[in-house]
Amino acid sequence: MVPVGVESVGNESTGASSFNHTLTIAAILIVALVGIRCLVPISPNEYWDSNPAQAGSADGHPARLSFDLAESAWLDVLSVLVAGAALLLGVRDGCRISRSTCVLASLGVAFCCVQMPTHIESLYKCSSWIAACTLGVAALHLAHRPQTRRWLIAGTVALVFPITMDALWFVMVDHPFMVDMFTVEKETAFLNARGWERGSPQHLKYLDRLNAPDVIGAFAFSNVLGSVMAALGMLALTMACGAFVARRQMNGWPWIMIVPGVLAVAALVTVLLTRSKGAAVAVLMIVALLGFILIARRRMVLCRWVAPLAFALIGVAMLVVIVRGLAGPPQTMEGERSLLFRYQYWGAAAKMITADASAALVGIPPGDFQERYAAAKDPLQPEEVASAHNVFIDQIAMLGLGGWAWTALMLFWLFQSGCHVRACVRPVSESNDKKERLTDADTSTSIWQIDGRFVLYACLLSAMVLGGQLIKRWAGVDDMRLLVWAAGLAGFLITTALLATASWTNTRWMQVGAFLAATLLLVHNQIEMTFHQPGSAPIAWLLLAVAAGPALMREKDALKASDESSEPGDVNQTAPRGLFRSTPGVALIVLGLAGAVFYAVPMTSQQRALATADHNLRSSRTSEASLLRAVKDLRVAEGALSIDPKPYVWQVRLHLNLAMAQDMTIKPTMPAARQQAIRDTVRDHLDASHETLDRAADAGLNSSTLLRLRADVYRASAAMLDTPDDLKQATVALRGAVRAKPYSWQVRMDLAELLWRRGRKKEAADQYVECLKLSEQAYLDQARQMPAHLIELAEKRIETVNSPADVIR
Numbered sequence: 001m002v003p004v005g006v007e008s009v010g011n012e013s014t015g016a017s018s019f020n021h022t023l024t025i026a027a028i029l030i031v032a033l034v035g036i037r038c039l040v041p042i043s044p045n046e047y048w049d050s051n052p053a054q055a056g057s058a059d060g061h062p063a064r065l066s067f068d069l070a071e072s073a074w075l076d077v078l079s080v081l082v083a084g085a086a087l088l089l090g091v092r093d094g095c096r097i098s099r100s101t102c103v104l105a106s107l108g109v110a111f112c113c114v115q116m117p118t119h120i121e122s123l124y125k126c127s128s129w130i131a132a133c134t135l136g137v138a139a140l141h142l143a144h145r146p147q148t149r150r151w152l153i154a155g156t157v158a159l160v161f162p163i164t165m166d167a168l169w170f171v172m173v174d175h176p177f178m179v180d181m182f183t184v185e186k187e188t189a190f191l192n193a194r195g196w197e198r199g200s201p202q203h204l205k206y207l208d209r210l211n212a213p214d215v216i217g218a219f220a221f222s223n224v225l226g227s228v229m230a231a232l233g234m235l236a237l238t239m240a241c242g243a244f245v246a247r248r249q250m251n252g253w254p255w256i257m258i259v260p261g262v263l264a265v266a267a268l269v270t271v272l273l274t275r276s277k278g279a280a281v282a283v284l285m286i287v288a289l290l291g292f293i294l295i296a297r298r299r300m301v302l303c304r305w306v307a308p309l310a311f312a313l314i315g316v317a318m319l320v321v322i323v324r325g326l327a328g329p330p331q332t333m334e335g336e337r338s339l340l341f342r343y344q345y346w347g348a349a350a351k352m353i354t355a356d357a358s359a360a361l362v363g364i365p366p367g368d369f370q371e372r373y374a375a376a377k378d379p380l381q382p383e384e385v386a387s388a389h390n391v392f393i394d395q396i397a398m399l400g401l402g403g404w405a406w407t408a409l410m411l412f413w414l415f416q417s418g419c420h421v422r423a424c425v426r427p428v429s430e431s432n433d434k435k436e437r438l439t440d441a442d443t444s445t446s447i448w449q450i451d452g453r454f455v456l457y458a459c460l461l462s463a464m465v466l467g468g469q470l471i472k473r474w475a476g477v478d479d480m481r482l483l484v485w486a487a488g489l490a491g492f493l494i495t496t497a498l499l500a501t502a503s504w505t506n507t508r509w510m511q512v513g514a515f516l517a518a519t520l521l522l523v524h525n526q527i528e529m530t531f532h533q534p535g536s537a538p539i540a541w542l543l544l545a546v547a548a549g550p551a552l553m554r555e556k557d558a559l560k561a562s563d564e565s566s567e568p569g570d571v572n573q574t575a576p577r578g579l580f581r582s583t584p585g586v587a588l589i590v591l592g593l594a595g596a597v598f599y600a601v602p603m604t605s606q607q608r609a610l611a612t613a614d615h616n617l618r619s620s621r622t623s624e625a626s627l628l629r630a631v632k633d634l635r636v637a638e639g640a641l642s643i644d645p646k647p648y649v650w651q652v653r654l655h656l657n658l659a660m661a662q663d664m665t666i667k668p669t670m671p672a673a674r675q676q677a678i679r680d681t682v683r684d685h686l687d688a689s690h691e692t693l694d695r696a697a698d699a700g701l702n703s704s705t706l707l708r709l710r711a712d713v714y715r716a717s718a719a720m721l722d723t724p725d726d727l728k729q730a731t732v733a734l735r736g737a738v739r740a741k742p743y744s745w746q747v748r749m750d751l752a753e754l755l756w757r758r759g760r761k762k763e764a765a766d767q768y769v770e771c772l773k774l775s776e777q778a779y780l781d782q783a784r785q786m787p788a789h790l791i792e793l794a795e796k797r798i799e800t801v802n803s804p805a806d807v808i809r
Helices: 021-039 069-092 099-118 120-142 146-157 160-181 184-194 201-211 222-249 255-274 277-296 300-326 338-354 357-362 366-376 391-399 401-424 434-441 452-472 479-499 507-524 537-552 555-563 579-619 624-640 645-663 672-698 704-720 726-740 745-757 761-780 788-800
Strands: none
Touching: 021 069, 021 120, 021 146, 021 160, 021 452, 021 537, 069 120, 069 579, 099 120, 099 357, 099 366, 099 391, 099 401, 099 579, 120 146, 120 366, 120 537, 120 579, 146 222, 146 452, 146 479, 146 507, 146 537, 160 201, 160 222, 160 255, 160 452, 160 479, 222 255, 222 277, 222 507, 222 537, 255 277, 255 479, 277 300, 277 507, 300 338, 300 401, 300 507, 338 357, 338 366, 338 391, 357 401, 366 391, 366 726, 391 401, 401 507, 401 537, 452 479, 507 537, 579 624, 579 645, 624 645, 645 672, 645 704, 672 704, 704 726, 704 745, 726 745, 745 761, 745 788, 761 788
């Protein structure tokens, strides 16, 4: 046996003739693009979330600590370009291109491209899904080479360290500080701003969420973080088992299992901090699968059931939700609701697909899903969600045939990985050559002789991932937070360098761990949205890819490459060559360049215009000139990207502010000509509001929010220009909003108030009755019911038109 730093250990040589620096760097770039999203959140709502005319000054604007949409767009473009380059490098290295993978992945990408132009949310999400899928495809083909596979896995599982450090910091420092800052004065202002009463269900639910230290990391949802960390923890746990087996076979104390063991414990701690019950249950299910694999290792006849058992666990997760849904809702909000809500999400998604033939083919645009869900959901479901919380249903509902292709691709990869596990866990018999024992262990007695280039590569990866995190979040870093970041950096760097070294890992058990991590993700994401969220989708796809990567080779070639230390580049020399082998990589590079021109550049221009409008308005928000400048900046943003409703909404609101400001200057003592001139200015602003809403409709944007905004414009026109007929148009717009959201008591309340104002009290009473019914149906979430003062108002007005209260109850 030869020292690791000198020559081949575990499948490959580190000599200049066989060590491919470029492939390793490609793997590192893929991990970096995945890892940076796990540490820096992506916040699509940077500007105009609240009325900037009433917000703080520009100096008080909070520092930006997350990626905006433009930065996310460039990350997506870079991901596709890196994936294309990695595929070309894999072909040059002799990797056999998987035709089935490329075809299925391409179908999903094509349908994403179809959906992207419909809405900015569709553009943002579909772009991130394309980036995630293409990175996964590239990783799949790089993972055929043992060294690059180790770098992909080592860099990914090492993310546990910085994520755990951030989670502990949040629980121990950030969350208590946030709770302490919520003083009585701030709480009162918070309640007044939202119209909530102290002690109301809305207030109490907010306090529960405020006091619950659920760790969300960079993923915005604690369950998503729990899903990712559970998968990484299972991978680390299996690698620790592999280290134990390897050293025990060599009659040595298995102390090298400490590194992956610590990662596994840290991941488990983070899962517990997220308080994700689904992730915890998924871990238990996959631990049971690991136990079966350990038993099958000594009884090879059982190995053929590994892949079917993984599929069975996925089926069990879906079946539990269906059984819970068929049991019906609980009588009170104290009953189980989480799985029930998932069942209702699925039912609404199915209803949306079956109601529209085109949706069954091309899918429902992701940007329209929440709006359509509001019309298709069960009335008992109080939430309005943007995802069905099921990876397969989400893909099929939003991408149509492309979603079916991606679903088949994921299951195909899992099946490939499960079949390959049979070869990985076969026992080493006493009659086998000693060389096979050592190769199975992938270890030597000289474990500290790590190649210096490995350390350099680990430093490069750490600089891109942790350095990028520090730069992006520098404005929120103090001395203590810097120490925490440094600890995460040190853990990430050391762990990556060690686990990427052949002597610290067991190839066979690393493959088993990747399979279990992929299974866990697909099991848990029958009830979660890890593949849906742009920040978590890349790491989910990557884990699926590295699990299936070794299965790209024929089984006999894979075993030859693993057991006989053959040169990876020579494994697939018999693979068919030709134009097709380079086509996927070239296509991805072309797609990435097209994305830069037609997506990233317009998004950058739009975000820059929004930032300018936001800054100028906050700098002098009381000035009419600043409002007009903001309108012009918003028009520029609209021109750069016409499928974003935000510039339209705020142009209308600013025009309304200007119109109201002008109307308030009218005095009875003014000359008639002066009053008329002011009214003409008011009319111009209202006309501009209507024109803006018409442009939004022409761009395909006609949500309930825009319809209610149009009603606001008509009501303002009726009040300021004394044109009561405009109230009729406002009623028409609100009726359209009710059709879009038939189960929203807020929209119906708005319509009822307008009808009451118009003197149509019987129709208003009917709407009040519906509001009370909808509020009562929302008993599963009392925070979404009507406030007490609105219930009292509705009941009094119903009584006014002689509608008995007992009919309503």
